[in-house]
Amino acid sequence: MEFDNTKMIELTVSGTIRTEIGTDKGSVPFTGIKFKIPECSEEYYTQHAKRMMWIVAKENKKLEKIPFQGLIQIYVDKAEKCEGTPSCVDKDVKEMGWLDLQLLACCLKVREIPMYLNGSIRNAREKAYETYMKVIKKKKILKSGKDKKIIKEKVHRRFAAELANGDINNTDLEFKVQEELDKAFNMVVDPNNRENSYSYTNLPPLIAVKSRKESK
16 A cells, blocks of 8 residues: 655544543543644544544643543544655555554554554554454454354356366365465464464564555
8 A cells, every 4th residue: 555655634633531431530631632644535534533532632742630531522623735754655554653654554544453542552453463464454354263164165056067067176176276365364373373363463464554765
């Protein structure tokens, strides 16, 4: 995926912060908060603003002392194009920090990448890797033996007529099954088959978003 590394959008937002889990009691209004997001269409402004507020609330001098437990409301009051480069551009997913991961989620326009400090950074990176494979590379994700079984059953149904007619044999059929499995992103941990077992440590580097300048 390419990104024009000279274009971002500065949002000015207002709204209400939740300070206690499960209740609006003690809510705190805010206004005039500014931050940058990757360039996108207007329909994504609010979605991206909600994600970025988790970081802004911890780092903004106006908000850092408020016990941020999420948003009750958020409004985008202003959006202006500006220069800048998201920190996730040209960076390996496995080396990204929390800010990188939030900006990556905005670049890819996905919800699956965990919010700021929601779980461990290692798990967030792993989820970002998986999400890229699923959303951008359009790969099926294998997380259990059941997922593999579903693919096998689909291939068997697809070639049932050819098998019945003798156009292919069982060996051919199993080869086709393996071809489909090889196309998928395997996340099944198999201690009895280390070679084909999923290992986060052994995942190759992944530059999910490349600057247009660098990709030429």
